[in-house]
Amino acid sequence: MSEPVTPFQAPVGTHDVLGPESAKWEGLIATFADFAYRYGFSLVLTPLFEEVGVFNRGIGEDSDVAKKEMYIFEDRGQRRFALRPEGTASLVRAFVQHQPKTPWKAWYITPAFRYERPQAGRYRQHHQLGVEVLGTDDPAVDVEVIALAWRFYAALGLTRVRLLINSMGHEECRADYVALLREHLASQAVWLCDEHQKSWWENPLRVLDCKKDACINVTIEGPMLPDHLCDDCRDHFQRVVAGLSSLGIASTLDPRLVRGFDYYTRTTFEFVAEALEGAQKSIGGGGRYDRLSEQLGGKPTSGIGFGSGVERLLLALEAEGVADRDLLNRTLDLFVVDTSGEDAATALVDRLRSAGFATDRAYDRRSMKAQMKVADKSGARYAILVGPQEYAAGEVTIRDLRSENFGQAQQTVAQKDIVATISDLLTK
RNA sequence: GUGGGCGUAGCUCAGUUGGUUAGAGCGCCAGGUUGUGGUCCUGGAGGCCGCGGGUUCGACCCCCGUCGCUCACCCCA
CATH class of the missing domain: 3.30.930.10 (Bira Bifunctional Protein; Domain 2)
Structure with missing residues (x-):
């Protein structure tokens, strides 16, 4: 007897992503x-x-x-x-x-x-x-x-996305701006938030990024980066903004x-x-x-x-309520239901997959009813049935799983015609 | 790093002033007279009630601790 083990879990802050x-x-x-x-x-x-x-x-x-x-x-x-x-x-x-x-x-x-x-x-x-x-x-x-x-x-x-844009200048014009900003902050430092009262000198740009009212009130009065760019940087920035707008992309x-x-x-x-x-x-x-x-x-x-x-x-x-759109349109084409008692599904599934159909099957030789339930839940378009009759006759039954009337939704075809028939059905 | 909420079946959650065999819905499995899925009916499997300790005659319920989940602050994707 081994000791009971508490199951392992994914580490804090990580997640497993499973289907669907x-x-x-x-x-x-x-x-x-x-x-x-x-x-x-x-x-x-x-x-x-x-x-x-x-x-x-x-x-x-x-x-x-x-x-x-x-x-x-x-x-x-x-x-x-x-x-x-x-x-x-x-x-x-x-x-x-x-x-x-x-x-x-x-x-x-x-x-x-x-x-x-x-x-x-x-x-x-x-x-x-x-x-x-x-x-x-x-x-x-x-x-x-x-x-x-x-x-x-x-x-x-996504339809509700906003693009915010700015230019920080190149090394030199930014340095000039930072000096200006420092000068401004120096006279207003007492009004900054607790954190930036301590750090504004070392990293004045971070103060701009601060979301606290205190810092916003101070910086809003001060110099702004885009107003202090060198000619090259200003030109670069203008061309970016103009380029975006020429594509119909709105930036703020x-x-x-x-x-x-x-x-x-x-x-x-x-x-x-x-x-x-x-x-x-x-x-x-x-x-x-x-x-x-x-x-x-x-x-x-x-x-x-x-x-x-x-x-x-x-x-x-x-x-935005658009998470469930199937961007890849990935649905199963076929689901093989095998009740032949002879593992007919193994070869059939291989043949269908090789022919290019997305195909799954049931395992464990379950009852037909059980296999049909799995077929239904798989989302497959057609069920391919191989019972003792089909198996003996070298045929399969192709059943439409999306048809509303259960009675007439299937046809039986010979082995050699399977791929052609299914191709025909799927391209309709 | 700081603070709030929560940890009961695979999932979503009930659970009465602490009282003996812990429940529901969904899901899963098997049937509903032997080849066919969406609905319906019947039955079934499945819970150290997160973990450890304490209080008590008795704890899923109360207390402490611990781990985990979750949300917020900070900051970021």
């Missing part, structure tokens, strides 16, 4: 893969973990993600790794390492890890999909990346939009699902990162990308 829920994932991922293909992107796979520095350098040592949310571990060789908290840094590391020809257009889907207390729309392991383009700072690419996300959301069925300028990672330069943007409540409305975002390649040891290379949270997208689809 997983069908939504399949549809969403397949849709995105198709979009990426149509926009000229190719799939890139990178490791789930990287040296900690890959993420620290890029997203900023003192960002919340780097400070307290990374899943860090040491391997047997005492190397320090982190499970990826987001997609971009790994992709740029791969770019720097392999130096592929540019423009490099990569798409990905990956789990992402953040050590935090789970709640609705926020998990320790969630999933992100996105694209990156390295090797050009053409504003047309900014437009293309944003358009891809925008059209992808629309294809999923949000001068406070700074986002959580330090690597962003120039264009930054965020997609907000209006159907969602509270802090988890952000379903995706991204921006330009023209210095990240250098920060990871590569040559100076412009880049831009966006990432979207799969769980958040699914929540938004649910909230």
Whole structure:
């Protein structure tokens, strides 16, 4: 007798996704893969973990993600790794390492890890999909990346998505702006929220991102980024906005939009699902990162990308009531019911599948009634019946499982005509 | 890291001032006169009532702890 074992559970903040829920994932991922293909992107796979520095350098040592949310571990060789908290840094590391020809257009889907207390729309392991383009700072690419996300959301069925956009300038004009902002904050510091009273000097941009009234009241009076861009950055930003509007994509300028990672330069943007409540409305975002390649040891290379949270997208689809659309239209064609007593199903199913039909069957030699029930619940279009009679005569009965009148919904055909007959029926 | 709610069959949940054999619906299985599924009828399987300790003659119910789920804050996808 072995000791009773308490069943294992998935770790805190992680989830198993089983059918039928997983069908939504399949549809969403397949849709995105198709979009990426149509926009000229190719799939890139990178490791789930990287040296900690890959993420620290890029997203900023003192960002919340780097400070307290990374899943860090040491391997047997005492190397320090982190499970990826987001997609971009790994992709740029791969770019720097392999130096592929540019423009490099990569798409990905990956789990992402953040050590935090789970709640609705926020998990320790969630999933992100996105694209990156390295090797050009053409504003047309900014437009293309944003358009891809925008059209992808629309294809999923989302209608209430808002695009917020901003420009953070390049290194120098941002530095000038930060100096101005600091000056402003210095005179108003006592009015900031508790947290930023302490940290405004070190990271004034974060104050813009603060959602507390205290900080908003202070910054709203102060200088705004878009008003202090250099000529080049202003021109770049204007061309992005103009490009979007030429495609009929409405963007809202949000001068406070700074986002959580330090690597962003120039264009930054965020997609907000209006159907969602509270802090988890952000379903995706991204921006330009023209210095990240250098920060990871590569040559100076412009880049831009966006990432979207799969769980958040699914929540938004649910909230808009479009989560149940079958994006892949995956239904079973056939279900084989075998009561021949001779395992006729094994060969028959193999033949039907080889002919291209999506086919399932029952097991364990159950009664016909039981098998028919399973056939019905499988959602298959037709049941293929092989009883002793059909088996002896070398025939099968094809029964329409969606017909309303049970009596006349079936026909019996010879083995050699099965594939042709079914093809005929299914294409009607 | 802080706080609220909840942990009873596979799922959704009841469970009377603590009283002896813990219930329902759905799902599952088997039948409703031996080849045919959506409805209906009958029967059945399936619960250390999250876990550990305490109070009590007696705990699913009360107390403490613990683990887990969930929601919110922070921040983010």
